[in-house]
Amino acid sequence: MSNKSKKASTGVKKRGVLETLWRYRVLELMCLPAIVFFFMFSYMPMPGIWVAFVKYNYRKGIFGSKFVGLQNFEFLAESGKLFSLTRNTVLYNLAFIILGNLVAVIIAILLNEIRAKMFKKVSQTLMFLPYFISQVLVGLLVYSLLNYDTGFVNEILVALGKAKWQPYSDPSVWPWLIVLIHLWQQTGYNSVVYFAAICGIDAEIIEAAKVDGANAFQRIRYIILPSLRPTIVILILFALGGIVRGNFGLFWNIIGSNSVLYETTDIIETFVYRATMSDFNFSTASAVGFYQSLVGFAIVMLANFAVKKIDPDYSLF
Amino acid sequence: MKKKLLATLLSVSMVMGLAACGSSTADSTTTGADTTGAQTQSADTAKTDTSAGADAAAIDTSEHVVISYMTTGDPPESGSEKEANLNAMLDELNAILTEKVNAELEIYYIPWTDYLSNYNLTLARMDGSVDLVGTASDWLDAWPNAKNGAFLELSEEMLQTYAPQTWASVPADHWELCKYDGDIYLMPEDNYAQWTNHGWIYRLDWAKEAGLSNGVHSWEDMTTYVKWCKENKTDLKYVWDSDGTQYAQMANGWIASHTNFVPIDGICSGALWGGSKDDLYTITTPALTETESLVEYAKLMKEWAEAGVWPTDVLNNTSGSNRDEFRVGDVAVEQHHTQTWTDLCSATPANTIFQDDPDAEVGMFYFGEETGNVIALSITHGAMAVSAGSDNPERALMVYDLIRNDPECYKLFNYGIQGVSWDLDANGLRTTPEGYNSETQNINGMTNYWWGRNDDLEIKDSTRNWDAIDKLYAEYDKIKIDYPYGQFVPDVDSIQGKIDNCNEQYTNYMKQISYGLYNGSAEDIVAEMQAALKTAGIEDVTAELQSQFDALYK
Numbered sequence: 001m002s003n004k005s006k007k008a009s010t011g012v013k014k015r016g017v018l019e020t021l022w023r024y025r026v027l028e029l030m031c032l033p034a035i036v037f038f039f040m041f042s043y044m045p046m047p048g049i050w051v052a053f054v055k056y057n058y059r060k061g062i063f064g065s066k067f068v069g070l071q072n073f074e075f076l077a078e079s080g081k082l083f084s085l086t087r088n089t090v091l092y093n094l095a096f097i098i099l100g101n102l103v104a105v106i107i108a109i110l111l112n113e114i115r116a117k118m119f120k121k122v123s124q125t126l127m128f129l130p131y132f133i134s135q136v137l138v139g140l141l142v143y144s145l146l147n148y149d150t151g152f153v154n155e156i157l158v159a160l161g162k163a164k165w166q167p168y169s170d171p172s173v174w175p176w177l178i179v180l181i182h183l184w185q186q187t188g189y190n191s192v193v194y195f196a197a198i199c200g201i202d203a204e205i206i207e208a209a210k211v212d213g214a215n216a217f218q219r220i221r222y223i224i225l226p227s228l229r230p231t232i233v234i235l236i237l238f239a240l241g242g243i244v245r246g247n248f249g250l251f252w253n254i255i256g257s258n259s260v261l262y263e264t265t266d267i268i269e270t271f272v273y274r275a276t277m278s279d280f281n282f283s284t285a286s287a288v289g290f291y292q293s294l295v296g297f298a299i300v301m302l303a304n305f306a307v308k309k310i311d312p313d314y315s316l317f
Numbered sequence: 318m319k320k321k322l323l324a325t326l327l328s329v330s331m332v333m334g335l336a337a338c339g340s341s342t343a344d345s346t347t348t349g350a351d352t353t354g355a356q357t358q359s360a361d362t363a364k365t366d367t368s369a370g371a372d373a374a375a376i377d378t379s380e381h382v383v384i385s386y387m388t389t390g391d392p393p394e395s396g397s398e399k400e401a402n403l404n405a406m407l408d409e410l411n412a413i414l415t416e417k418v419n420a421e422l423e424i425y426y427i428p429w430t431d432y433l434s435n436y437n438l439t440l441a442r443m444d445g446s447v448d449l450v451g452t453a454s455d456w457l458d459a460w461p462n463a464k465n466g467a468f469l470e471l472s473e474e475m476l477q478t479y480a481p482q483t484w485a486s487v488p489a490d491h492w493e494l495c496k497y498d499g500d501i502y503l504m505p506e507d508n509y510a511q512w513t514n515h516g517w518i519y520r521l522d523w524a525k526e527a528g529l530s531n532g533v534h535s536w537e538d539m540t541t542y543v544k545w546c547k548e549n550k551t552d553l554k555y556v557w558d559s560d561g562t563q564y565a566q567m568a569n570g571w572i573a574s575h576t577n578f579v580p581i582d583g584i585c586s587g588a589l590w591g592g593s594k595d596d597l598y599t600i601t602t603p604a605l606t607e608t609e610s611l612v613e614y615a616k617l618m619k620e621w622a623e624a625g626v627w628p629t630d631v632l633n634n635t636s637g638s639n640r641d642e643f644r645v646g647d648v649a650v651e652q653h654h655t656q657t658w659t660d661l662c663s664a665t666p667a668n669t670i671f672q673d674d675p676d677a678e679v680g681m682f683y684f685g686e687e688t689g690n691v692i693a694l695s696i697t698h699g700a701m702a703v704s705a706g707s708d709n710p711e712r713a714l715m716v717y718d719l720i721r722n723d724p725e726c727y728k729l730f731n732y733g734i735q736g737v738s739w740d741l742d743a744n745g746l747r748t749t750p751e752g753y754n755s756e757t758q759n760i761n762g763m764t765n766y767w768w769g770r771n772d773d774l775e776i777k778d779s780t781r782n783w784d785a786i787d788k789l790y791a792e793y794d795k796i797k798i799d800y801p802y803g804q805f806v807p808d809v810d811s812i813q814g815k816i817d818n819c820n821e822q823y824t825n826y827m828k829q830i831s832y833g834l835y836n837g838s839a840e841d842i843v844a845e846m847q848a849a850l851k852t853a854g855i856e857d858v859t860a861e862l863q864s865q866f867d868a869l870y871k
Contacts, residue, residue, distance in 0.1 A: 055810060058443050059466035059705055068810075075814030079821070080852045140636075148629035168630040169834060257561060258632035259825035260834050275821040280437040280461060281813065 052286040072287035089267040093243045095179045108194035127188030139253025171264040197231045233314045241300040244292045378419040382709045384716045385425045387447040390765040392426040399757040410729045418715040440467040443706035448713040451768035454697035455582040463502040468702040470500035479714035482722035494803040506699035509770040512655035515566045521680035533682040543626045546649040557650040558639040561632040564831035570684030571614045572603045585820035597801050598870045600863045615830045615839035622833030646670040663782040695800040701768040721769040733760030746779035812861050815854035822849040
């Protein structure tokens with residue numbers, strides 16, 4: 001310690017790494033939990049990606065197993081479904097990202113405009129609750145609502161003298177239904193972030209706008225939305241990284257093994273799960289995960305690059 | 318400066334990551350050495366075992382160990398009466414085991430929900446949490462796990478020393494069928510008569526009412542039966558409350574009933590590849606070749622679906638419990654194997670249809686009846702293996718030898734405590750004592766010991782309908798052929814991706830075909846399936862399997 005302080009006193013220009021570390025020690029200490037977390041759970045397991053390139057043997061371990069090159073990657077290409085799977089995954093995620101953020105922003109703004117405190121809290125809680133329901137239960141709820149023989153919706157249709165609806169045999173309705181279910185489940189949670197961002201806007205600006213005679217819509221258009229822009233951009237950039245990663249729990253529990261619906265509902269995760277369950281192949285599954293990570297990484301880099309070109313302030317790095 | 322800082326942090330993390338991994342690899346190697354790991358090490362152990370074999374009495378059992386036995390099945394609820402009864406039996410059994418081999422047994426359950434993935438995951442952990450592993454070459458991935466290194470190679474010396482009775486009771490040609498690459502991995506259940514060929518289980522009394530005085534003996538009869546039930550038994554929940562998972566068995570059943578196809582077990586769930594009875598060693602794929610028959614099948618199943626035999630959204634009907642509904646008369650059909658039928662056709666306390674209706678009879682139409690195409694069970698349909706992660710493989714073998722061959726241990730483990738869970742009647746048959754409650758005292762339904770049952774020690778269950786069962790068994794014995802491919806453990810590494818893709822395609826189309834859920838014509842859906850199978854590489858797989866067949870059999 002004394003060594004470093006001596007160095008600091010000798011020259012200000014040539015600061016060593018250790019010195020820099022020492023200088024920002026308080027900030028680093030505050031960062032430490034996050035650093036430890038990411039180190040433990042993101043960096044330490046990283047060499048394990050090697051499993052995607054071997055024929056994994058339990059006893060020989062990841063690094064002792066036979067190297068097979070890209071053989072584990074062939075499986076996805078050979079399926080002949082890579083295109084339709086990637087398409088479904090990406091389109092669903094786009095819908096989730098765009099609609100999800102749009103609705104969340106709208107809800108956050110509406111919540112912000114509500115003056116009755118009680119109503120505001122109650123409605124926020126109610127919207128938040130579905131987030132805590134397990135996907136398994138969501139799957140059962142959807143089945144109980146929609147199934148043909150005893151479903152709630154069909155009971156009502158029959159009572160009204162209408163013909164029954166058969167969604168579980170009709171692939172075309174599921175993109176709508178799944179996006180709807182996703183929004184129902186996630187919007188409450190997502191809107192909290194935006195709501196917090198709105199609360200963080202300097203009250204003086206809004207007060208000033210009010211004094212200047214801006215109505216509620218003008219305040220939203222000219223103050224709140226522009227202030228939310230960085231948050232929106234960052235959240236979307238983060239979400240884009242996972243654009244080739246599907247929400248396995250949601251799709252598996254709602255669609256399950258109903259192959260009639262796969263045309264519009266099969267995503268990479270569900271396909272890989274079904275196809276590799278039969279031989280329990282860690283290596284193939286890791287290869288697919290690696291492929292998804294690479295594509296996700298490329299998309300984040302591209303998006304970040306694009307954002308940087310448009311407005312450097314909003315880019316992640 | 319910032320960049321430098323980041324670079325340092327990253328490189329430090331990389332180095333530490335590598336170091337961490339290095340140590341974990343070292344760990345796994347040591348574990349391997351402990352429990353007979355790689356090929357070279359197994360040779361060493363074999364030597365030690367030989368010396369031990371020379372002096373069997375000198376086996377060191379001074380340390381008391383707990384052997385964990387892994388089986389599929391739902392555990393009794395913790396704290397329930399059921400669990401207390403199981404523990405009472407285990408206490409008695411463990412007293413014997415402690416006395417004889419200074420070990421005790423505990424049961425490690427793999428619940429039925431997603432059992433295959435949990436089963437494989439547990440094996441992959443290799444942390445010594447399980448010792449004895451109940452396995453099967455056709456329904457529990459015995460061979461893939463052996464290849465992945467999950468099971469311990471059992472040397473002849475080890476078996477002779479630690480499981481001498483088992484070693485002596487299994488003939489040499491049966492041990493041959495338990496080998497992969499020259500090493501024994503499985504101890505087969507080869508002395509237990511059972512039939513697990515699938516078929517339709519139905520109400521024979523209702524079939525007679527429907528005009529099938531002789532019962533159901535073909536798919537056409539079955540069609541008559543289900544339609545009659547739909548029209549006349551209106552208080553049923555469904556004719557068949559299927560949960561949408563029987564598509565493959567139905568399709569296999571149709572093919573067995575219309576061809577001489579003999580499927581190869583254990584390649585994939587769909588039974589896509591096999592030989593035929595007249596030409597066992599030429600690989601055929603009925604999914605591609607039996608187009609006309611499959612179209613007929615697709616049409617017939619559409620007919621069943623339109624008649625409303627099963628729930629409309631059958632593929633999402635995960636909550637069905639058809640078998641229990643069959644027991645109480647809420648449904649008219651169950652699709653499963655003969656062993657299940659032996660239970661359902663018997664007037665046991667659980668099967669209340671027989672109490673409610675004195676005329677009730679349960680029949681079985683087995684797949685392949687029309688063509689006489691029935692294949693006897695492979696002896697590795699049930700087998701015991703030892704986990705390669707086990708800390709006490711020797712003691713595990715000793716415990717297995719006792720529960721498989723020792724009459725006292727066998728009866729305790731399979732039936733429970735005599736006088737509580739079972740008893741002998743005047744004819745020497747097994748009955749249930751007074752006050753017996755099948756819900757809580759059925760030990761057999763809790764130990765799930767399907768990996769080494771032994772007909773020398775079995776006591777026939779007096780509640781079973783032996784007249785009907787023996788009659789059907791005799792019929793099977795007349796037409797059966799032995800499973801011909803017991804020794805064929807294909808090396809599928811290079812074609813695994815294609816097999817997975819073929820199975821996936823076949824499964825997806827068969828769900829639609831078997832449950833009549835496809836849109837468009839039957840011809841179209843079958844053609845579409847065949848095209849998809851070809852894209853997935855079914856012909857490459859056939860060629861590869863054929864070349865391995867030729868190498869083995871020709």
